[in-house]
Amino acid sequence: MSRIRVALVFGGASEEHPVSCLTARGVASALDPERYDVVGVGITRSGRWMVVPREQLTALEVRAGHLPELTEDGPTESGGEAMLLPGKSGGELLRRTVGGSALAELGPVDVAFALLHGPFGEDGTIQGLFEMMGTRYVGSGVLASAVGMDKHFMKTIFAAAGLPVGPYAVITAADWRRDPQQALKSVSQLTYPLYVKPARGGSSIGITKITDESQLEDAIAFAHGFDPKVIVEEGFENARELECGVLESLDGGLPQVSAVAEIRMHTESGFYDFQAKYLPEEQVDLDVPARDLDPEVVREMQALASRAFEAISGEGLARVDFFLTAEGRPVINEINTMPGFTEHSMFPRVWAASGVDYPTLVDRLLQLALQRPTGLR
Template identity: 40%
Template sequence: MAQKLTVCVLFGGQSSEHEVSRISAVSVIKNLDKEKYDIVMIGITKKGKWLMYQGPVDKIETGEWENGHVARAMISPDGTINGIVKLSVDENTDELTATTAKIDVVFPVLHGLYGEDGTVQGLFELAQIPYVGSGILASSVSMDKIYAKLVFKDAQIPQAQWEVVYKYELDAIEKVVERIESCFEYPCFIKPSNAGSSVGVTKAHNRQELEKGLVLAAQHDRKILVEEFINGREIECSVLGNLNPKASVVGEIIPGREFYDYDAKYNDDTSQLLIPAALPEETANKVKQYAVSAYKALDCAGLSRVDFFVHKETDEVFINEINTMPGFTSISMYPKLWEASGISYPELLDQLIALAMKRE
């Protein structure tokens, strides 16, 4: 039997998607083949502490993991995780010990800022440890919706019209509102440039909602993206690979709310996922083509989920955004699309780890 790889699953983080990351990590840990991998679990608290965790997996999802079975953790350039302050070994002893675990690859199940934006990727590069997902540049540019849009524009991938607003401009918010109203009709969307899971996103139907949306987005980022409304179906496509990526079947989200916001994604069971999406073959193929084109244009690696709008009347395809570390929860679209394409969740994890180990 081949020697087991030691996989470090990194979860939590300091972003607004901390809780989603924990849920995704539990799904990943439970679906990793224990015959192939030894698993080291490291959580990052909301305050930024890195803690090596050795307790029950289910307590990661609830947040109870921080209360015991943890040690301060540090990643070393030789590929080791050093537990330097053991807080508890088990419930029956107060003995303090140190733990060292050699790792072969990191699976950073982190969503949003300080996890999906190139920051931890830079740490792994410095430590010379292979990791699942895109590199520093692709991660950071993909996370920033505004810069990603510039890349999509250069790659000639159709997208909605958009305007950039900076936080400091809101000191004269009346002028900003007038500028936006001269560009778009209502409704329009307001988004923080660097945020995920629809955190801080508003669909504004009038001037009052636009002002509130701008203020809300500014709480999450100094750069704000305002986009025209596309009367479209919400379509998603998963991409897998390094130099020769491939696209999954295409799926559709039917939100249980007016749009697919944070609550619709994680707290509302009325939203529906349709796999495959009921699209004409030509339209579905165009979505796949644009998904791979966007992936290559941003120099992504490993995985991404690419989101689109397909106009309800014309079937025109518009790219919305790309996610370099999409959700891995039991209801997440990324693994479900690959399952529908013939790749099971455990096999998908095997492929992602193999892609990380041989990334060129």
Template identity: 40%
Template sequence: MSKTRVAIICGGRSSEHEISCISAGGILAGIDRTLYEPVLIGITQQGDWVLLPNDYALSISNGALPHVDPSAPAVVADIAGLSSQGKNLDIDIIVPVLHGPYGEDGTIQGFCEMADIAYVGSGVLASSVAMDKSFAKPIFAAAGIKVAEGFVVTKEEWANDKSGCAKRIATLGYPVFVKPARGGSSRGTHKVHSAGELEKAIADTHTFDRKAIIENAVVGKEIECAVLEFDGAPHASVVGEIKISDA
């Protein structure tokens, strides 16, 4: 029986490049190789696609985070599929493990749709909406799901009227959280306890995204739950709690 060739795409141009590599390492370690043949494809921080060996180091080593080696053999991506060194990679399905922009925002999903390659995960619309908290939160609220109170402060708004923005933020009550509208892995995220800490926090957040989400602090447990579709019906995983350690 022939194995299904699964392209695992990791790395990418976002600030979460290294986190994506670690996630891909977890998939490689857990994939059933009696059924699936993994093909590891990395995207460098400059946006180049490369072919990586399946034993490529994708874990934290001596405190250093993994990254995609730009000197690896190039992968050509076009509407005919994926190829490397003149050879078609014969991919059956893509597992995009790209975090952040160019990965979770509908862009890689759009490429797969255009190339007519099957892929795992949400489609273009769901991915793009979910990636941008300024769009996702109103949709959640309209569906009756509680969300943290807050609003967007763009880079331009902050530059033109810091005082007005600060007054509006103060109405939320401190502490507040400042984070990129289109980011993850806590990159560019700050807990701000007073107005005096605002400028530094917002300036850093705006290096990740021109849209900063300002929200009141919500104290509670962080819960995660995965939902996958099988035979047209959603199936939820067991619920997990995120706990932060000092290690």
């Protein structure tokens, strides 16, 4: 049998570019080379697409505390600029060699795995491109990806589905432009501490924890550096941060939900920020599975995770994050339709604890994508 051609699309224009590079390394390393023909398609921060050979994908790693980055001048002479065009079998991948003008055909793409985190990748944009190309791809479709990226509409849909969400306020770009004081007033209903976030971001980038009103405007200004739309969420004091993974069923049944894991911070702020997530020297423990958690609470959270996945019409995979309040009540914080696959990421860990190792997990996601029809479904 011929190998399956997989385009690993990574990098991108968002602030989560380095995280995407680490995820690409993990997935490329996990794919069986006898079964999968892996083609790396890296997207620089400026939006340039380039072919990245597999051996360079697997070399992307944290070095001396620095996260990897795609450079604008291309990876090596074995790479080159890339483009995806419509094709009979789901898209044709082309390459323009470094220093040349001719296009060389690299062959059809059987399935794309977009390992892009944040805006312009995880938010339905590239999913729409794949739909137009007729290319099968891993993960949720356009709508579910967009909803999963926008915390405002995510919470709106969860609440409409009867799922528990915490108190929050939204400040749109138009709100802030028309009447900043009224926008600030909309936050007054919330109880401090508050978390001020870009509404369409991830990896805890652009987030500020504030403890009183005097810090609010600066926190909004900081979040505006990443997104003109801001969400302000009420914090839960003495709450536990818990997560579980969701996988779509191969046979069309209910989604499968993993063990529940816990994030325990040892820093003074207790805030699971970008540094803690991706730089291993930070003081954080990931308990997989979570310790001393009532089995009934575990079952409740797993049921809520499955309902959240289906509420947004999720496909493929997701990670659902919870707060367990001091009173023992689970509250959904967010759903992530393309969670990271780095060695420090929670998603592969919870599935390993549930009996699904990393290579099996990646293979299952590709099989789900390959069996899914193109077009409306």
